[in-house]
Amino acid sequence: MGDREYQVLYFGPQHPGAPGNIAFKLWLDGDRVVKAEVIPGFLHRGFEKMMENRTWEMNVTMSYRFCVEDPDHLEIAYALAVEDIYRAEIPENAKWLRMIQAEMGRVASHLFWSHFIGGSVGLRTPAYWAVAAREEILKWFARISGHRIYHNLSVPGGIRYALPENFKEETLRVVNFVEEKARDVEDALLRNSIFKARLRGLGKLSGEEALSLGVTGPVLRASGVKYDLRVNAPYLNYDKVRFEVPVGSAGDAYERSVVRFKEIQQSLSIIRQSVEELRPGEPLRVKLGLSAPAGEGVARVESARGEYMIHIISQGGRRPYRVRLKSMSMPLLTTVVDYLISKEEVTIADFPVILASLDPCPPDLDR
Amino acid sequence: MVLPTLIKSVKYLVSKPYTRIVPRKSQPFKTESIRGAHVLDMLKCVGCSMCQQVCPAACIDMVVVEGEYPQNPKKRFPRIDHSKCTFCGLCVEYCPVGALTMTTATGYELFTTSKDSTFKEPLKLKEALGKVTVTKDLFTSAYAQGVITKESSSRG
Ligand code: SF4
Ligand code: SF4
Numbered sequence: 001m002g003d004r005e006y007q008v009l010y011f012g013p014q015h016p017g018a019p020g021n022i023a024f025k026l027w028l029d030g031d032r033v034v035k036a037e038v039i040p041g042f043l044h045r046g047f048e049k050m051m052e053n054r055t056w057e058m059n060v061t062m063s064y065r066f067c068v069e070d071p072d073h074l075e076i077a078y079a080l081a082v083e084d085i086y087r088a089e090i091p092e093n094a095k096w097l098r099m100i101q102a103e104m105g106r107v108a109s110h111l112f113w114s115h116f117i118g119g120s121v122g123l124r125t126p127a128y129w130a131v132a133a134r135e136e137i138l139k140w141f142a143r144i145s146g147h148r149i150y151h152n153l154s155v156p157g158g159i160r161y162a163l164p165e166n167f168k169e170e171t172l173r174v175v176n177f178v179e180e181k182a183r184d185v186e187d188a189l190l191r192n193s194i195f196k197a198r199l200r201g202l203g204k205l206s207g208e209e210a211l212s213l214g215v216t217g218p219v220l221r222a223s224g225v226k227y228d229l230r231v232n233a234p235y236l237n238y239d240k241v242r243f244e245v246p247v248g249s250a251g252d253a254y255e256r257s258v259v260r261f262k263e264i265q266q267s268l269s270i271i272r273q274s275v276e277e278l279r280p281g282e283p284l285r286v287k288l289g290l291s292a293p294a295g296e297g298v299a300r301v302e303s304a305r306g307e308y309m310i311h312i313i314s315q316g317g318r319r320p321y322r323v324r325l326k327s328m329s330m331p332l333l334t335t336v337v338d339y340l341i342s343k344e345e346v347t348i349a350d351f352p353v354i355l356a357s358l359d360p361c362p363p364d365l366d367r
Numbered sequence: 368m369v370l371p372t373l374i375k376s377v378k379y380l381v382s383k384p385y386t387r388i389v390p391r392k393s394q395p396f397k398t399e400s401i402r403g404a405h406v407l408d409m410l411k412c413v414g415c416s417m418c419q420q421v422c423p424a425a426c427i428d429m430v431v432v433e434g435e436y437p438q439n440p441k442k443r444f445p446r447i448d449h450s451k452c453t454f455c456g457l458c459v460e461y462c463p464v465g466a467l468t469m470t471t472a473t474g475y476e477l478f479t480t481s482k483d484s485t486f487k488e489p490l491k492l493k494e495a496l497g498k499v500t501v502t503k504d505l506f507t508s509a510y511a512q513g514v515i516t517k518e519s520s521s522r523g
Pocket of ligand 1: 421426427447452453457458
């Protein structure tokens with residue numbers, strides 16, 4: 001593509017509309033984006049290699065570092081994979097608690113996303129309420145794990161810390177608080193005519209297109225494909241709770257928003273059910289030996305952005321031999337963005353909206 | 368219609384602000400279990416280096432401190448660099464004798480408000496806290512002055 005005919009613009013990594021540590025090189029024809037080239041590498045740390053050089057227990061603190069918005073699923077997936085190598089069976093209590101942790105993480109992530117999508121169309125006011133709700137979740141995490149963002153709560157073998165005394169009441173209080181706030185944000189955004197006008201019909205993906213582009217998660221479900229690992233390949237105790245998998249049909253940016261807001265409500269319902277199953281006082285952790293047996297461990301979880309897989313090969317000893325992470329945002333930022341730009345007329349004003357509606361986590365690319 | 372957004376906004380317009388003004392009007396949010404700066408009980412530490420081995424940030428090194436420590440014949444103690452520490456708490460968890468514990472001092476409390484000292488002395492806690500991290504020089508003097516006591520811990 002000759003640079004002379006088009007205006008070339010760098011979008012990110014500091015651009016407020018860019019979803020994080022990532023940049024795009026955009027070719028513009030007037031205000032229409034005709035080509036976008038993704039520029040990754042702003043968070044290149046080589047997580048896989050770093051994990052291969054650290055011991056099993058240290059890697060918990062490595063496993064979640066590349067997605068700030070949704071670290072819990074990454075942490076849980078690592079723990080599940082290592083337990084797969086050790087062939088360890090963790091206590092029921094720990095499974096329920098991990099589900100609460102995972103769903104809290106998903107809700108926090110979706111709330112944070114509503115901040116981005118609101119911001120991208122200039123509706124910042126409701127976005128701030130969402131951040132307040134997320135803050136309440138972070139405080140909840142600080143109470144049970146000691147940290148707000150990177151919790152270190154699920155470790156191979158179970159849950160690291162004993163539960164605080166009023167855990168159940170506190171969790172239900174947070175769930176109720178978040179539910180109210182999330183409904184307010186949902187009403188304020190989804191029923192707003194400006195929001196509808198900007199998002200309807202934008203960034204449309206049909207079910208087949210989404211599948212062939214490798215998309216998973218809420219973006220795929222918004223295109224009408226009912227695929228959710230929690231139902232299709234249940235892990236932890238997801239087969240023992242009742243919840244719906246919200247599915248859309250239009251596959252546009254608006255539908256994705258609808259699906260995410262519905263998911264928040266479903267997640268809160270899962271938390272309510274799981275809290276009831278917890279048995280206070282029963283063990284939360286089995287101790288695993290410092291050296292792992294030789295073997296392979298695989299874990300797949302449905303993170304807030306889609307399917308996340310971790311594959312660990314152990315040759316015995318204190319460190320993994322090979323760690324492979326399959327991230328959830330890779331297709332969103334590469335194939336999907338390319339495809340949408342080639343298919344529909346995307347203006348420079350719509351570009352951040354499309355990105356926000358996909359809700360990628362850019363450091364994923366740099367793992 | 369933008370009416371739904373406006374109606375909701377009015378609700379939040381009249382409700383109390385959620386944010387807090389830190390540090391002018393209120394203290395940062397804390398819980399009992401917050402993982403913060405470490406305290407070392409030098410009368411328990413046996414100098415086994417386990418904490419150094421498990422630290423994912425490689426921010427612990429072992430230093431020799433002169434004094435009477437019968438349980439620690441080589442007089443080797445961990446020194447923690449809090450400018451590198453991620454406060455993951457692994458060192459505390461894997462210490463076989465429970466010599467390391469964590470306080471709830473985190474974030475900006477670990478740094479002084481003066482720009483000069485923020486970067487030069489990241490290891491020193493704010494004076495007002497009256498607690499000292501496990502740097503070699505600091506903890507020896509802290510023990511001499513009785514600043515560190517066995518109760519000054521939150522999570523063991
Ligand atoms: S808290 Fe974690 S990073 Fe900090 S010194 Fe201990 S093991 Fe190292
Ligand atoms: S603090 Fe604990 S783990 Fe570290 S050297 Fe002393 S006894 Fe060993």
